[in-house]
Amino acid sequence: MTNKIKSIISGLKDPDLNISLGELNSITNIEINDKQINIEIELVQPITWVIPQVESLIKAALASDFADYSININLTELVPEGPKRHILPNVKNIIAVASGKGGVGKSATAANLAAALSLNGSKVGILDGDVYGPSQPTMFGLVNKAFDVAEIEPGKPMAFPNENYGIKVASIGFILNRDEAAIIRGPLLAGYFSMLFEQVEWGDLDFLIFDLPPGTGDIQLTLTQKIPLSGAVIVTTPQEIAVSDVRRSIAMFDKVNVDILGIVENMSYFIPDDAPDKKYFIFGEGGGRRVAKDHGLNFLGDIPLTPSLRELSDNGKPAILDSSLDKNTQKAIMDITSNVITKLRKLNYEKITASNLEISI
Ligand code: ADP
Numbered sequence: 001m002t003n004k005i006k007s008i009i010s011g012l013k014d015p016d017l018n019i020s021l022g023e024l025n026s027i028t029n030i031e032i033n034d035k036q037i038n039i040e041i042e043l044v045q046p047i048t049w050v051i052p053q054v055e056s057l058i059k060a061a062l063a064s065d066f067a068d069y070s071i072n073i074n075l076t077e078l079v080p081e082g083p084k085r086h087i088l089p090n091v092k093n094i095i096a097v098a099s100g101k102g103g104v105g106k107s108a109t110a111a112n113l114a115a116a117l118s119l120n121g122s123k124v125g126i127l128d129g130d131v132y133g134p135s136q137p138t139m140f141g142l143v144n145k146a147f148d149v150a151e152i153e154p155g156k157p158m159a160f161p162n163e164n165y166g167i168k169v170a171s172i173g174f175i176l177n178r179d180e181a182a183i184i185r186g187p188l189l190a191g192y193f194s195m196l197f198e199q200v201e202w203g204d205l206d207f208l209i210f211d212l213p214p215g216t217g218d219i220q221l222t223l224t225q226k227i228p229l230s231g232a233v234i235v236t237t238p239q240e241i242a243v244s245d246v247r248r249s250i251a252m253f254d255k256v257n258v259d260i261l262g263i264v265e266n267m268s269y270f271i272p273d274d275a276p277d278k279k280y281f282i283f284g285e286g287g288g289r290r291v292a293k294d295h296g297l298n299f300l301g302d303i304p305l306t307p308s309l310r311e312l313s314d315n316g317k318p319a320i321l322d323s324s325l326d327k328n329t330q331k332a333i334m335d336i337t338s339n340v341i342t343k344l345r346k347l348n349y350e351k352i353t354a355s356n357l358e359i360s361i
Contacts, residue, residue: 009041045092048121051120091205092206093231096258105235109303111136118165130214136171139318140318165317197227230259231344234264243288265289266303268288319333
């Protein structure tokens with residue numbers, strides 16, 4: 001009987017990787033106790049988002065043949081092997097959110113991505129490295145939570161100070177005020193970043209979202225080289241002038257060998273509350289999708305121009321966490337998040353197969 005169960009499950013596909021669970025060697029154990037079937041499945045990390053999908057796939061596939069049994073599925077994570085990182089050793093995925101220029105909604109996208117990721121039970125942190133305009137303290141309702149830098153002893157771990165909605169938040173804005181941050185250069189700034197990355201105790205995280213400064217200058221290049229990024233999300237608005245800056249961002253990530261998870265187009269269109277059948281393309285149409293296609297990158301999705309998203313952000317809550325956000329914008333953010341997960345899992349799978357290949361050679 002276990003063989004029959006195994007053969008049924010083997011034919012099901014991992015929804016992100018589109019490869020069968022048999023081919024992936026995902027089934028690690030099947031046991032039958034009386035009227036209960038216990039199934040253990042190992043999936044490429046991060047798994048919190050695929051758990052419900054895979055569980056319901058398996059249950060549906062077994063439903064007709066094993067209607068009298070209760071089915072218990074235990075899903076565990078397969079993590080790419082490799083040496084522990086020196087920086088952020090217990091963070092599984094570090095995702096940079098970048099933009100070619102300021103004002104396109106990079107920080108709002110980063111905040112909503114972090115918040116959406118946390119909704120499925122993942123442990124999430126956000127590190128605001130936008131030296132030109134650190135806005136995560138505002139977006140997470142943590143203004144006036146400055147670190148007292150004088151009290152931080154060099155080299156000593158620093159207990160995590162700031163958290164809201166279950167998400168850990170650290171910002172260059174907790175260390176420096178806006179005007180200071182924008183003019184400080186070089187080694188001093190590097191020291192502050194080391195403090196945020198290495199001294200602050202982030203603990204175990206599934207995801208750390210890293211809100212980069214806009215643009216492609218020296219700071220961005222140093223940060224993307226120094227931090228072991230799992231991948232980058234690039235945010236743009238639809239018009240050509242923004243899209244040309246995106247090309248520079250793409251070139252930067254290529255130069256430092258960081259995988260680009262895809263492009264998000266923000267402020268894509270506007271649907272008025274009082275005329276829901278109308279759609280206005282205020283900043284032009286389709287630039288994000290075009291630039292993604294030109295460069296062979298994923299288009300992760302678009303986010304409409306939504307006044308309540310801005311209001312909620314300004315008042316200290318990522319919009320996706322508030323039930324007042326309209327369904328269309330909610331869906332847009334959730335779809336983007338799910339596309340990010342799919343791409344990350346594909347990359348992690350590639351890493352696992354590459355390291356298995358090394359072992360077998
Ligand atoms: P950036 O980080 O690219 O400089 P921000 O994320 O700070 O940009 O966004 C600039 C302003 O636009 C913020 O007030 C933010 O709340 C608002 N904003 C961002 N995206 C949207 C959107 N899709 N709809 C409405 N307002 C938005």
